[in-house]
Amino acid sequence: MPALYDKLDIRFQFPENWALDAEEASFGKQSATVCSPDGAFWTAILHNRDADAAELAEAAMLAMKDEYDDLDIEAMSEELAGVELVGYDLNFYCLDLTSTAWIRAGRNSRSMCLIICQAEDRDFSKVSPVFRAMTASLLSN
Secondary structure, X not given: OOEEEEEOOXXXXXXXXXXXXXXXXXXXXXXXXXXXXXXXXXXXXXEOOOOOHHHHHHHHHHHHHHHOOOOXXXXXXEEEOOEEEEEEEEEEEEOOEEEEEEEEEEEOOOOEEEEEEEEEHHHHHHHHHHHHHHXXXXXXX
């Protein structure tokens, strides 16, 4: 049975065996992060509903680009839970392991949501459906 986070206008479901780290002031915005037992993480940061999705996604991508030297970047757009999302798929090395990250931004009924999730490649295929389900639950509220 999934756990439910519902605080400060952030509402989403997540696996009950994942650890929740909710921080009200990340980047000056409301945010919550959940981490899998294997180290994958999913973060949601809420912004003003009028914020520009492409600009938020680009800013997050540029921050990752500053952090990782050999970063492969692919611009992405998709629809999830009836919401148009823009963002990037990123591939990079972290601690000698290959990792993948998704950056997505889209508007739900109350906020502009920036979602960042990351996992080592060996775990990514296992956790990517979980990332999508958490994102869909956030966007549906």
